[in-house]
Amino acid sequence: FLGASITALTPLYTSLAMQYLSAGYDLKFSIARGCGSISYALCCIVLGYVVDYQGVEMTLILQIAMLVISIIIIITFRTCPAPKGGRKEYSKPNSTWHVLVNNRGYSFFLLASVLLFVGNNMTTSFLVDVVTKLGGTNTDVGYCQFVLAAIEFPMALLFIRMKKRAGTLNIMRICAVFILIKIMGILLAPNIPVLIGVHAFQMLGAGLYWSGSVYYVNENVSGKDKIKGQSLMAIFSTGVGSGVGSLISGWVSQRYNIDVLVMTGAVCAS
Numbered sequence: 001f002l003g004a005s006i007t008a009l010t011p012l013y014t015s016l017a018m019q020y021l022s023a024g025y026d027l028k029f030s031i032a033r034g035c036g037s038i039s040y041a042l043c044c045i046v047l048g049y050v051v052d053y054q055g056v057e058m059t060l061i062l063q064i065a066m067l068v069i070s071i072i073i074i075i076t077f078r079t080c081p082a083p084k085g086g087r088k089e090y091s092k093p094n095s096t097w098h099v100l101v102n103n104r105g106y107s108f109f110l111l112a113s114v115l116l117f118v119g120n121n122m123t124t125s126f127l128v129d130v131v132t133k134l135g136g137t138n139t140d141v142g143y144c145q146f147v148l149a150a151i152e153f154p155m156a157l158l159f160i161r162m163k164k165r166a167g168t169l170n171i172m173r174i175c176a177v178f179i180l181i182k183i184m185g186i187l188l189a190p191n192i193p194v195l196i197g198v199h200a201f202q203m204l205g206a207g208l209y210w211s212g213s214v215y216y217v218n219e220n221v222s223g224k225d226k227i228k229g230q231s232l233m234a235i236f237s238t239g240v241g242s243g244v245g246s247l248i249s250g251w252v253s254q255r256y257n258i259d260v261l262v263m264t265g266a267v268c269a270s
Contacts, residue, residue: 009070011234014214015227016077021218022226030211034156037207041149048142093225096232106220106229109172110236113213116179117241119269120206122249122261123186124148125242129258136192147199152207159211168219171212178205180269187262213237 020027050058093099100107123130131140155162162171178201185198213233221229245265252261 006067007234007238010238011231012074014230014234018214018218018226018230022223028160029214030156030159033211033214034153037149037152037156037210041146041153044142044145044149046142048139048145051138051142093228096228099221099225099228099232103221103229106217109213109216109220110232112176113209113233113237114241114244116176116209116269117237118245118248119183119265119267120179121242121245122252122265122268123183125246125249126253126258126261127186129253130186130189130195130262131192133258134189134192134195136195140192140196143196144199147196148202151200151203152210155203155207156211159208162208163212163215168212168216171208172216175205175208175212176269178203178208180266181205183262183266183269187259187266209237 017027017029017032021029047059047062050062094102100110127144128138128141131137131144159171166174182198182201182205185201186195189195189198214230217229217233218226245268248264249261252264
């Protein structure tokens with residue numbers, strides 16, 4: 001229940017942002033997403049120390065506190081901001097099947113997202129095992145996660161400029177390539193400093209995905225289906241992709257070793 005609730009936050013926030021954009025507000029979504037990455041990065045450093053010195057149970061207490069604060073903030077939001085020039089009447093969105101069948105490019109994008117997140121999940125969920133193999137500690141895991149998240153912020157600031165020059169589809173292609181490079185770097189890293197540095201590839205990998213995928217959906221799904229399109233994106237990536245990745249990861253790590261696990265992730269992402 002806790003995992004499902006947290007996973008549901010991503011499409012909730014994205015859908016709220018898309019409603020503000022559709023209503024004509026000048027919302028810089030990529031910058032907002034970058035601020036989220038920075039807060040995540042800082043939490044990773046703090047939680048690395050917390051786990052080492054206070055125990056992993058303390059992270060749940062901190063998580064509950066942050067979720068309560070988030071709920072209070074969300075309650076203060078408007079249900080739906082009024083568009084400039086008056087409120088629009090929104091037509092009922094189509095079924096999920098209709099959205100998938102009539103948006104072939106979008107459907108292939110969802111399939112690619114599943115495969116990318118299956119591969120990516122095999123390195124992020126079991127990163128602690130990679131760090132342990134190289135002689136690191138939970139604090140080192142925190143450093144890896146810090147770089148992973150903090151490096152997304154510069155790209156968030158530059159995303160709109162990149163989008164104008166390269167186009168959203170090309171940005172998504174670049175993202176897929178660098179996710180694979182990051183996974184291969186984790187597989188080949190000989191020590192902790194190199195492993196931490198490898199996570200900088202996140203800037204052009206998942207760092208591009210989080211903002212780029214939102215704009216891709218907004219550009220390729222019809223107006224009344226945009227919110228459903230954003231929800232499906234979250235379901236297929238962090239839901240199906242990460243879920244399947246976790247199942248495969250558990251099975252592979254139990255029968256083989258962490259190197260085989262990361263290599264399997266690279267095959268999926270490629």
